[in-house]
Amino acid sequence: MNWPERWDQRRRAPYLFIAPFFLMFIVFWVGPIVTSIGLSLTDWNGVQLPRFVGAANYRKLLGSAEFYIAVQNTLVAALVYDVLMVVLAIGMAVLLDWRHLPFRRFFRASFFVPVTMSLAVVALVFQLIYAKEGGLLNQLIQAMGLPYRVDWLGDTGVALWSIVALRVWRATGYYAIIVLAGLQNIPKELYEVAAVDGATAWQSFRRITLPLLRPVLAFVVITSSIWALQLFDEPWILTKGGPVNSTLTMVIYLYQHSFQYGELGFGASIAYVLTMLIAVLSLLQLKLFGAESSR
Amino acid sequence: MGLYAGRILIYAVLIVGTLLTFGPFYWMAVSSLKPQGEIFAATLQLVPSQPTLEHYRNLLARTAFLRWTFNSIVFALGTTALSLFFSTLAGFAFAKYEFRGKRMLFAIVLASVSIPQFVTIIPIYGLMVKLGLTNTYWGLILPFSVNALVIFLMRQYIAGIPSELLDAARIDGSSEFGIFYRVIVPVIRPAMGAAGIFVFLNTWNQYLWPLIMVQSNDMMVAPVGLATLSTLYVIEYGQIMAGATLSTLPILVLFVLMQEQFVAGLTSGALKG
Numbered sequence: 001m002n003w004p005e006r007w008d009q010r011r012r013a014p015y016l017f018i019a020p021f022f023l024m025f026i027v028f029w030v031g032p033i034v035t036s037i038g039l040s041l042t043d044w045n046g047v048q049l050p051r052f053v054g055a056a057n058y059r060k061l062l063g064s065a066e067f068y069i070a071v072q073n074t075l076v077a078a079l080v081y082d083v084l085m086v087v088l089a090i091g092m093a094v095l096l097d098w099r100h101l102p103f104r105r106f107f108r109a110s111f112f113v114p115v116t117m118s119l120a121v122v123a124l125v126f127q128l129i130y131a132k133e134g135g136l137l138n139q140l141i142q143a144m145g146l147p148y149r150v151d152w153l154g155d156t157g158v159a160l161w162s163i164v165a166l167r168v169w170r171a172t173g174y175y176a177i178i179v180l181a182g183l184q185n186i187p188k189e190l191y192e193v194a195a196v197d198g199a200t201a202w203q204s205f206r207r208i209t210l211p212l213l214r215p216v217l218a219f220v221v222i223t224s225s226i227w228a229l230q231l232f233d234e235p236w237i238l239t240k241g242g243p244v245n246s247t248l249t250m251v252i253y254l255y256q257h258s259f260q261y262g263e264l265g266f267g268a269s270i271a272y273v274l275t276m277l278i279a280v281l282s283l284l285q286l287k288l289f290g291a292e293s294s295r
Numbered sequence: 296m297g298l299y300a301g302r303i304l305i306y307a308v309l310i311v312g313t314l315l316t317f318g319p320f321y322w323m324a325v326s327s328l329k330p331q332g333e334i335f336a337a338t339l340q341l342v343p344s345q346p347t348l349e350h351y352r353n354l355l356a357r358t359a360f361l362r363w364t365f366n367s368i369v370f371a372l373g374t375t376a377l378s379l380f381f382s383t384l385a386g387f388a389f390a391k392y393e394f395r396g397k398r399m400l401f402a403i404v405l406a407s408v409s410i411p412q413f414v415t416i417i418p419i420y421g422l423m424v425k426l427g428l429t430n431t432y433w434g435l436i437l438p439f440s441v442n443a444l445v446i447f448l449m450r451q452y453i454a455g456i457p458s459e460l461l462d463a464a465r466i467d468g469s470s471e472f473g474i475f476y477r478v479i480v481p482v483i484r485p486a487m488g489a490a491g492i493f494v495f496l497n498t499w500n501q502y503l504w505p506l507i508m509v510q511s512n513d514m515m516v517a518p519v520g521l522a523t524l525s526t527l528y529v530i531e532y533g534q535i536m537a538g539a540t541l542s543t544l545p546i547l548v549l550f551v552l553m554q555e556q557f558v559a560g561l562t563s564g565a566l567k568g
Binding site: 009010011013014015016017018020021022024025027028029030031032033035036039044046092095098101107109110111112113114115116117118119120121122123124125126127128129131133134135136139140142143169173174177178181226229230232233237251254255258259264267268271272274275278279282 | 305308309312313315316317318319320322323326334335336337338339340380381382384385387388389392393394397400403404407409410411412413414415416417418419420421422424437438440441443446465470471472475496499500502503507518519521522525532535536539542543546547550551554557558561562
């Protein structure tokens with residue numbers, strides 16, 4: 001091969017290399033995101049041609065009481081989940097970072113295990129744990145001699161928290177490993193200097209660990225929130241959004257209207273409003289963490 | 296003395312943490328071995344009185360569990376192979392070439408990472424219906440064959456490879472694709488393994504998309520199929536737990552064998568990002 005030809009190949013190569021990716025990317029990301037806007041302005045059942053209805057879907061959505069219940073449930077569940085999970089993950093990570101911890105590798109691995117189990121399977125297993133009659137939790141409560149029997153998934157005041165607890169169980173160890181990596185990036189000399197200056201363990205945690213962990217915590221909170229706001233698998237399998245809409249989430253609302261009632265145009269408008277909501281929340285979190293770290 | 300009390304506290308926390316972590320796994324396995332009448336016993340029964348494999352036999356004989364598992368394997372492996380190929384090739388272009396539009400294209404890819412999947416689901420479903428790809432492997436796999444996070448990771452790893460290696464291959468007369476195939480791929484194989492585990496597990500655990508894309512019992516993936524068993528008129532919890540155990544076990548074994556790669560793969564998005 002001569003050199004001009006060689007140069008030509010080198011100039012064309014990158015376009016050929018990105019072509020397959022971008023072909024799929026346009027068909028399965030960019031295209032759908034754009035057509036979604038159009039679909040959200042139509043009445044469409046997936047079979048007949050979409051019929052233009054203007055902003056009717058958005059009016060219907062904003063006038064639906066169920067939509068607000070779904071948004072509220074999702075936001076409350078996400079917030080409680082985030083706070084619980086982050087606090088537990090930090091605690092777990094600090095523990096795992098302790099040099100004298102026995103069986104450190106074993107614990108590091110075992111806390112990570114739940115995240116490898118699929119959410120749907122976790123939900124099926126927790127069906128047995130949460131059952132009112134003969135479920136593990138109520139059996140344990142009874143074995144301790146307490147006179148309670150809780151309907152973990154059937155009580156409107158409890159069901160959502162049961163689902164949050166399931167999520168915390170699955171995800172905490174995973175995020176703890178990420179926080180642990182952040183901890184291990186903090187120079188140990190900082191703690192030694194603080195100790196020489198007479199700082200207590202709590203003071204050095206408060207003044208050194210937390211501030212330096214901020215970027216990692218920002219990542220953890222933002223990604224876990226994006227996931228939490230898409231809560232679907234567990235409530236769908238365990239409660240179908242019930243009892244009395246107490247576990248109805250935004251994605252369940254989207255799924256029911258689009259794929260059970262065949263209102264795909266309306267579904268597209270739900271998807272858009274949810275995406276906007278998630279985008280605004282992510283930006284807020286980013287601002288919050290960004291503002292604090294530049295203090 | 297204070298130190299001593301602290302130690303005891305830490306051990307207590309660790310024991311409780313371990314029990315909580317493995318409790319549901321244990322309950323799943325043990326319930327799958329209990330005779331039908333003992334699964335929801337009135338009192339706590341940590342070990343089955345008479346362990347039985349009947350739920351496993353019934354699961355395999357009366358449901359399409361093996362078929363669902365096979366579908367899951369095809370779905371997860373196909374998605375992993377395609378997305379690794381597309382993303383590594385494109386990541387290579389973004390890491391080692393200069394071309395017009397590069398910055399803008401990469402920015403678009405990055406921006407798409409934070410867009411939730413469900414905003415694309417309705418149009419893609421419409422497209423798949425039109426193409427007649429519902430209830431097929433392609434219908435399941437194709438939408439997940441592009442993964443913006445993987446392309447980002449691959450670009451990061453490939454950027455770390457010295458460009459002199461590429462030039463040396465060019466002088467030896469290698470084509471540009473030959474460089475990718477013979478120089479880049481062998482060097483980043485560990486990174487591809489980690490990213491592969493990430494994609495595989497995410498796909499293996501998918502629920503919403505396969506639920507929408509597949510209606511026929513024969514084409515369901517394992518999580519969706521198992522979940523349908525809990526909507527039947529008579530719910531066979533023993534069979535469901537047997538299926539849950541069987542679909543969790545291979546992943547657990549892989550995890551024990553390849554712990555480091557698993558942890559690296561599943562946290563790679565965080566630690567590189």
